[in-house]
Each structure stands twice: as structure tokens, then as C-alpha cells.
Amino acid sequence: MKIGVPKEIKNHEYRVALTPTGVRELVERGHRVVVQAGAGEGSGFPDSAYEAVGATLESDVDVLWDTAELIVKVKEPQSEEVARLKPGHTLFTYLHLAAEEKLTKGLLDSGATCIAYETITDPQGGLPLLAPMSRVAGRMAVQAGAHSLEKAQGGSGVLLPGVPGVAPGKVTVIGGGVVGENAARMALGLGADVTVLDKSLTRLEALDHRYQGRLHTVYSTADALEEAIRESDLIIGAVLVPGAAAPKLITRKQLADMKPGSVLVDVAIDQGGCFETSKATTHAEPTYVVDGVVHYCVANMPGAVARTSTQALTNATMPFVTALADKGWQRALAEDRHFLAGLNVHDGQVTHPAVAGAFGLESIDPASLTG
Structure with a gap:
């Protein structure tokens, strides 16, 4: 051929x-x-x-x-x-x-x-050709988010791991799949305070067991998401509906509840994005600010590595x-x-x-x- x-x-x-x-x-x-x-x-x-x-x-x-x-x-x-x-x-x-x-x-x-x-798909219900780039994107999401939190990038000036005497930054990952787990793993490695939201108790149990309690696992509800919006320095959207558009999980109105200079990283942007204010960006101009919140929505994140x-x-x-x-x-x-x-x-x-x-x-x- x-x-x-x-x-x-x-x-x-x-x-x-x-x-x-x-x-x-x-x-x-x-x-x-x-x-x-x-x-x-x-x-x-x-x-x-x-x-x-x-x-x-x-x-x-x-x-x-x-x-x-x-x-x-x-x-x-x-x-x-x-x-x-x-x-x-x-x-x-x-x-x-x-x-x-x-x-x-x-x-x-x-x-x-x-x-x-x-x-x-695969026999286990996974997505074998999405998985490798999801791993890359999940790990990159934390790098990108940490950089975007820097004051010179429009962020709040929070260092995710903190330093002795100063608490680490709070990271919330919405979705505990391949992207979400890899993002959480990277954020934990940096020393951040990390929470994963997911609607699958089985998945949350697996993450809790794998990371031996170092990772906070929370069942995803409207209340849990609202709390994350108020408290997080970095939120990573890692939801996926195979083949379909991503659901909008954070509305523009809710941005007012976020800390000034906090960061949203939308890894679901290829599927339309999971935040109402998301729009695809490029590596040339990766971020923009809406209502004081930095958005990182690069549609081909793995292309940078x-x-x-x-x-x-x-x-x-x-x-x-x-x-x-x-x-x-x-x-x-x-x-x-x-x-x-x-x-x-x-x-x-x-x-x-x-x-x-x-x-x-x-x-x-x-x-x-x-x-």
C-alpha cells in the first residue's frame, strides 16, 4: 500500500x-x-x-x-x-x-x-490511541498551570509546592481518568495540595489506594465543584465523553468566585472545552484572562514536547x-x-x-x- x-x-x-x-x-x-x-x-x-x-x-x-x-x-x-x-x-x-x-x-x-x-477502543473499555497523548497532556497541564500562576504571566504569584513556612498551592483536577491521574501525579510530585473530583467511586477508590492517601479524592457534586472553585489556585479540566463534546462544568458567572489570578487549564479543549469561557489557543499565545482568571486552552499541548x-x-x-x-x-x-x-x-x-x-x-x- x-x-x-x-x-x-x-x-x-x-x-x-x-x-x-x-x-x-x-x-x-x-x-x-x-x-x-x-x-x-x-x-x-x-x-x-x-x-x-x-x-x-x-x-x-x-x-x-x-x-x-x-x-x-x-x-x-x-x-x-x-x-x-x-x-x-x-x-x-x-x-x-x-x-x-x-x-x-x-x-x-x-x-x-x-x-x-x-x-x-480496547477490550477494557479504554481509548488506547488517546491514552499516550492524554498522559503527556495531563503532565504538561501542571507545568503550564504552574507557569501561568507566575505574576509575570498574569497569575496570582503562587508557587505550587510552597516553601517551608508557606502552604502549598491548591490544585483541583476535574476527572480521574488518564489525563486526570497524570495531572494529579505531576502536581503531587511538585508538592502541591491536590484534589481529584470524579463521579466514579471505583475510580476514586483506585486513586486513593494507588497514592496511599497523599491525594484527596472527592465525589463530584455541584457543592464539591463550587468549593473547589472558591479554594483552588489551579483547576485542571480533564473530563472526556468519547467522541462527543465536553460538558461545560464551570460557568462564566462562577469565575467571580475564584481567587484573582487563579488558573484554569482546559485539557478538554479539543472536544470544545469543559469551561464556558474556554476558547482554543495556540502555543504562540497560550493564555488569556477572563474576569481575573487566567485560561490556558492550547489545543495541541503535546506538540510542544x-x-x-x-x-x-x-x-x-x-x-x-x-x-x-x-x-x-x-x-x-x-x-x-x-x-x-x-x-x-x-x-x-x-x-x-x-x-x-x-x-x-x-x-x-x-x-x-x-x-
Whole structure:
């Protein structure tokens, strides 16, 4: 199969979809991998590293898209990339369509087959291709929040670990999943006073056991959230509804109850954000202030640590990329119902119910397309 790996063009996105190691695996299986010149430079992988493992380098992005059957990316296609999609293309990348109506329409109009990393499941009910970037984003959320608390960044001037004689800062993580646990782990490592809110008692029990009481676990209610809003120096939004838009958990009115200079980090921004005042930002301008509260809402946080992120992502995606290349999308998805859950759009039709529900569209059963 002809596999295309284009250079990411989203603002300050430095990741690449495949490492040279991943490309080598595909080439050795008899596939042709075409990598856009310079695609790996932001992650520390020069063109020579791809050539050394048998990739074909292509400087003309239009040629790459025209000749590829399977296109593997990191971020959702930008408008000029959507324009290059056509029937017969299989696109494999993060999509987050429930928060992007224009992108959804563009993919439907393209006639392409679009498979989203973030809705693929596993037998344990997890999201195996979202998990590695969720780990990165969760850990980065604390770094970003701690920096945003600095007075020069518009924050309150609180040092999260405190110092002898001065209490540590209070961090609340909303959501105890992969993002939330990794954020809590980082915040604990810094020495902050950390609380995790979640509606799953099973999850809270697991966190309490794992961290031996060093972490406060609180069942998420309106009262608990209101208390967190009043007392926290840093709140990290780490909620996820697979494939759907994130719920709005903190309203603009509630910002008045927060400490001046406190910080909100919205890790759910790819899915529309979990704070009413959230809007996507970039690494170039990562924060803004609303009613005295600093908002950090970068939509591609892991892109800032591109080498680590690219390696972690390729480790997770390679079995799926290999299956698509070896078998084609229909057989690969037909043989794996968890992989089938990743199909979001095919030939002008929505195939994921959460995406369809977000925009009042009809959804077809993806299994009907793989028989």
C-alpha cells in the first residue's frame, strides 16, 4: 500500500505521525511510505533518518496526497488538507469532530474514509490511541498551570509546592481518568495540595489506594465543584465523553468566585472545552484572562514536547497502521470491533453516533460497511 506522511501544518504543531522506526516496520512489510520533506524535523527526526529506512521523500505536498492511499497524520486536517482529500483516501489521525462542525462537513463532502484515533477502543473499555497523548497532556497541564500562576504571566504569584513556612498551592483536577491521574501525579510530585473530583467511586477508590492517601479524592457534586472553585489556585479540566463534546462544568458567572489570578487549564479543549469561557489557543499565545482568571486552552499541548509525543504516539498507532496497510480498511475494521469504533466518516456518511448527535445528523452502522 502507498502510505503518505505529510508535515503537520497546524499552528506550532511539531509532531509527526510516524517515527523512522515505524516507517521501517512498514517498508519491511512491503509497503511504500512517502514522507513529506521536513515532516520529522520538529520531532528531531531528519529526512536522512527516513531515507535510511527506505522511505521516499517528497517535497511536493500535492503529489504526496495525490499518490497516497492511506494518509497518516497527527492532528485534524486543516482546510487546505481537507481540500486535498478525495474518495479512495483513508485518513487516520486525531479528528475530534464533535466540536468541529465545519471540519465534519468538509470530510463528508470529500468522500474519504476517516478513522479517528480518539474513538478506537480496547477490550477494557479504554481509548488506547488517546491514552499516550492524554498522559503527556495531563503532565504538561501542571507545568503550564504552574507557569501561568507566575505574576509575570498574569497569575496570582503562587508557587505550587510552597516553601517551608508557606502552604502549598491548591490544585483541583476535574476527572480521574488518564489525563486526570497524570495531572494529579505531576502536581503531587511538585508538592502541591491536590484534589481529584470524579463521579466514579471505583475510580476514586483506585486513586486513593494507588497514592496511599497523599491525594484527596472527592465525589463530584455541584457543592464539591463550587468549593473547589472558591479554594483552588489551579483547576485542571480533564473530563472526556468519547467522541462527543465536553460538558461545560464551570460557568462564566462562577469565575467571580475564584481567587484573582487563579488558573484554569482546559485539557478538554479539543472536544470544545469543559469551561464556558474556554476558547482554543495556540502555543504562540497560550493564555488569556477572563474576569481575573487566567485560561490556558492550547489545543495541541503535546506538540510542544514533540519528540516524546511522537515516539509515544507511534508506539500506540503502529499495530493499527500496520493492519490498515496489510489488510485495507474494510478487512482491518471488520476483524476488530474495537478498531471499527474509530470509523467516523465514510463516503459522505457519518458512522459514529456521538458525532452525528452533535450536529443533528443521521448515523449509519459502521459494521454495514465492512461486510
